[in-house]
Amino acid sequence: MAEEVILLDFWPSPFGMRAKIALREKGVDFDLREEDLSNKSPLLLQTNPVHKKIPVLIHNGKPVCESLVIVQYIDETWGPESPLLPSDPHERARARFWADFMDKKISLGRVVRAPTEEAREAAKEENIQCLKMLEGELGDKAYFGGERFGYVDVSLIPIHSRFYALETLANFNIWEECPKLAAWAKRCMQRESVAKSLPDPHKVYDYMLARTKKLQVQ
Amino acid sequence: MAEEVILLDFWPSPFGMRAKIALREKGVDFDLREEDLSNKSPLLLQTNPVHKKIPVLIHNGKPVCESLVIVQYIDETWGPESPLLPSDPHERARARFWADFMDKKISLGRVVRAPTEEAREAAKEENIQCLKMLEGELGDKAYFGGERFGYVDVSLIPIHSRFYALETLANFNIWEECPKLAAWAKRCMQRESVAKSLPDPHKVYDYMLARTKKLQVQ
Numbered sequence: 417m418a419e420e421v422i423l424l425d426f427w428p429s430p431f432g433m434r435a436k437i438a439l440r441e442k443g444v445d446f447d448l449r450e451e452d453l454s455n456k457s458p459l460l461l462q463t464n465p466v467h468k469k470i471p472v473l474i475h476n477g478k479p480v481c482e483s484l485v486i487v488q489y490i491d492e493t494w495g496p497e498s499p500l501l502p503s504d505p506h507e508r509a510r511a512r513f514w515a516d517f518m519d520k521k522i523s524l525g526r527v528v529r530a531p532t533e534e535a536r537e538a539a540k541e542e543n544i545q546c547l548k549m550l551e552g553e554l555g556d557k558a559y560f561g562g563e564r565f566g567y568v569d570v571s572l573i574p575i576h577s578r579f580y581a582l583e584t585l586a587n588f589n590i591w592e593e594c595p596k597l598a599a600w601a602k603r604c605m606q607r608e609s610v611a612k613s614l615p616d617p618h619k620v621y622d623y624m625l626a627r628t629k630k631l632q633v634q
Numbered sequence: 635m636a637e638e639v640i641l642l643d644f645w646p647s648p649f650g651m652r653a654k655i656a657l658r659e660k661g662v663d664f665d666l667r668e669e670d671l672s673n674k675s676p677l678l679l680q681t682n683p684v685h686k687k688i689p690v691l692i693h694n695g696k697p698v699c700e701s702l703v704i705v706q707y708i709d710e711t712w713g714p715e716s717p718l719l720p721s722d723p724h725e726r727a728r729a730r731f732w733a734d735f736m737d738k739k740i741s742l743g744r745v746v747r748a749p750t751e752e753a754r755e756a757a758k759e760e761n762i763q764c765l766k767m768l769e770g771e772l773g774d775k776a777y778f779g780g781e782r783f784g785y786v787d788v789s790l791i792p793i794h795s796r797f798y799a800l801e802t803l804a805n806f807n808i809w810e811e812c813p814k815l816a817a818w819a820k821r822c823m824q825r826e827s828v829a830k831s832l833p834d835p836h837k838v839y840d841y842m843l844a845r846t847k848k849l850q851v852q
Contacts, residue, residue: 505710
């Protein structure tokens with residue numbers, strides 16, 4: 417039976433990027449469907465009735481929601497010969513811990529959207545502290561799990577698509593603050609799965625600028 | 635080699651309860667160490683330098699932090715004959731989705747700590763809506779995963795220890811709002827692993843009352 421794999425996505429979403437990278441790492445063909453978030457499709461509302469958010473992965477009619485849950489599902493379903501999560505339970509726990517940390521602590525959008533200069537500096541400082549912790553975890557390894565690109569890399573690398581916007585809109589230069597993380601991001605970008613899944617940084621800049629202006633008007 | 639399993643805990647924490655239930659479900663002997671959160675131990679600060687929070691599981695010297703990461707670690711490390719997570723990838727994703735949902739959406743503490751009557755009613759309403767979604771997922775099954783007590787049950791049942799305090803302090807009767815969830819909680823409480831891991835509801839009431847008063851003074 418031919419597999420049907422659909423991904424409901426919205427191109428600037430770092431969460432959607434995670435799902436696309438994981439699918440491409442595993443060599444899974446999928447039908448990418450762009451959502452209009454101001455007019456969500458009946459399929460999105462029906463497959464993610466709880467959060468009504470992208471990304472949603474629909475595999476042979478069965479939906480999976482929440483990006484980290486999706487990446488783990490992809491890892492458990494396809495390509496066991498190239499796992500994203502390590503096999504050792506303690507290393508797996510460590511990878512899950514850092515992915516969870518990102519979702520709880522990193523919010524680059526807050527830097528751009530900060531209503532005052534003071535709030536912006538505070539949001540910048542908080543993000544830098546958290547990125548430095550991630551840099552400490554990376555250390556001198558090629559990837560977070562060691563020599564192989566894996567779960568933590570998939571989960572974090574989408575931020576690369578926002579670096580240009582952050583530097584231009586908020587004078588936030590990640591390359592200066594976290595040089596090891598910057599070298600890691602460059603390394604990840606050389607992978608086809610990543611390069612193909614991250615949008616043009618200039619397009620992300622335009623999107624973030626328009627979004628910030630819209631919020632200011634509101 | 636004898637195993638060394640230490641759990642750093644604070645008795646009213648629902649997150650600590652998850653770890654205790656999972657360890658007891660798997661029949662793991664562990665050294666339970668109560669933390670004084672106003673004077674955290676060097677071991678806590680050293681094993682969870684990022685969040686500095688309990689619970690921390692330390693297995694043969696290696697720490698694991700964050701309750702859902704800990705429960706998955708326990709499941710992958712001990713007792714493969716009695717798994718907490720289902721074996722089917724889609725069912726696993728579903729279980730992870732609902733555990734994540736709880737952590738994002740359920741906050742019973744907010745009901746008790748609400749500064750005004752209006753804020754309390756709003757917090758109550760939000761929690762009820764989320765608990766009703768969980769009840770919908772439970773449906774007529776004995777446990778969230780079907781006939782077997784598992785990951786979602788471990789993650790959610792700690793709220794049972796707060797029902798008495800909620801009813802007394804905030805007139806929030808979960809049994810009336812969600813009868814199926816109430817029957818499920820009663821079923822879970824019959825398990826030794828759960829009964830032994832949840833504190834006396836009256837003690838939790840005293841703790842929540844004292845904490846609320848302290849916050850009001852501040």
